[in-house]
Amino acid sequence: xxxxxxxxxxxxxxxxxxxxxxxxxxxxxxxxxxxxxxxxxxxxxxxxxxxxxxxxxxxxxxxxxxxxxxxxxxxxxxxxxxxxxxxxxxxxxxxxxxxxxxxxxxxxxxxxxx
Amino acid sequence: xxxxxxxxxxxxxxxxxxxxxxxxxxxxxxxxxxxxxxxxxxxxxxxxxxxxxxxxxxxxxxxxxxxxxxxxxxxxxxxxxxxxxxxxxxxxxxxxxxxxxxxxxxxxxxxx
Numbered sequence: 001x002x003x004x005x006x007x008x009x010x011x012x013x014x015x016x017x018x019x020x021x022x023x024x025x026x027x028x029x030x031x032x033x034x035x036x037x038x039x040x041x042x043x044x045x046x047x048x049x050x051x052x053x054x055x056x057x058x059x060x061x062x063x064x065x066x067x068x069x070x071x072x073x074x075x076x077x078x079x080x081x082x083x084x085x086x087x088x089x090x091x092x093x094x095x096x097x098x099x100x101x102x103x104x105x106x107x108x109x110x111x112x113x114x
Numbered sequence: 115x116x117x118x119x120x121x122x123x124x125x126x127x128x129x130x131x132x133x134x135x136x137x138x139x140x141x142x143x144x145x146x147x148x149x150x151x152x153x154x155x156x157x158x159x160x161x162x163x164x165x166x167x168x169x170x171x172x173x174x175x176x177x178x179x180x181x182x183x184x185x186x187x188x189x190x191x192x193x194x195x196x197x198x199x200x201x202x203x204x205x206x207x208x209x210x211x212x213x214x215x216x217x218x219x220x221x222x223x224x225x226x
Contacts, residue, residue, distance in 0.1 A: 004156075033214075042218035043202070090156055102147050103204070103214060105157040 003027075006091050006106035013113050019078040021109050023091030030096040032074035033103070034058075034066065037088040049074055050096070081113045118203055120217035127193050128225050135188045135220045137203030144206045146186045148177050151200040151219070160188075160201075193224045 007022035025032065033048040035058075045058030047066040055066050063085060067075045074093075078085055088110050092103040119138045127133050137146065145164045149157040161170045163179035163186060170177050174191045190197055203217045 006156075040218065043216040045214075088154075092157075102159050102162050103157075104159065105149070107156040108154070110154065 004091055004093050004104050004106040006089075006109050008109050009107065011109060011111045013078075013081050013111065015082060015113055017078075017081045017113075019081050019111065019113075021076040021078075021089055021091075021111070023074045023076070023093075023106055024072055025074075025093040025104070026072065027093060027095075027104065028071065029093035029104070030071075031094045032068065033092045033094075034064075034074065034076045035090045035092065036060070037090055037108075043090065046076065078111075081111075083113050085111065086113045087111060118205060118215055118217040120201075120203060120220050122220060123218070124221040124223075126223045126225065129194060130192050133190050133193055133222070135201050135222075137186045137188070137217050139184045139205060141184070143179070143183045143186075146177075146179050146183075147204040147214075148186070148188055149202045149204060151202060153199065157202065190222075193222075195224045195226050198222055198224045 004025045013019050031050050034046045035043045036046055037043050044060050046060055046064050047055055047058050049055045049068045052068055052071050065077045088108050090108050091106040094103045117140050121136050125133055147162050148160040150160055151157045161177045163177055166181040166183045168179045176189045179186045200219045200221050202219045204214045
């Protein structure tokens with residue numbers, strides 16, 4: 001069963017900490033994405049990557065960075081966590097031609113910054 | 115920019131009742147995707163619609179895309195508690211192969 005795996009379901013971090021959220025997919029997908037989901041705001045794209053070592057800013061990249069050293073792994077980094085980054089973070093992947101196949105999502109990481 | 119508007123934002127129905135969720139785009143859709151999210155979990159792909167007038171069904175869930183490809187509906191027949199969750203529509207933003215946009219979601223609760 002193909003899947004996208006996020007390393008943690010729940011995380012609690014302190015303000016100012018550097019936080020790493022890991023995402024691994026086993027489908028050989030070219031594209032990978034990080035979203036955050038907040039009540040009333042829906043899913044908002046933070047960063048995406050369409051190839052190894054390639055990255056593009058999404059709609060809300062401020063305060064975040066990403067790393068894609070290998071095709072199957074896409075990491076989201078919160079350089080200095082703040083309370084307004086408390087959210088549900090969702091990773092997704094897709095084939096290059098996403099319009100034909102859609103996205104596959106991970107189970108999400110609920111991050112709380114205190 | 116293209117936006118997806120979902121209605122209603124939340125819905126509470128009695129078990130066994132039918133219900134419809136709508137997703138409307140400000141521009142013509144290239145493809146429309148429906149996802150379900152159980153509370154606190156990731157999104158599960160339900161169905162994809164690409165052609166105007168297309169209709170797909172899976173078990174008790176039917177999704178339609180109108181002829182103009184700007185509106186989609188998701189219909190659940192004889193709802194069950196297992197249908198509870200958040201339903202989101204998604205579509206590829208015009209001009210981009212990689213980026214989706216999502217509706218804000220419809221939160222469904224089914225009372226037993």
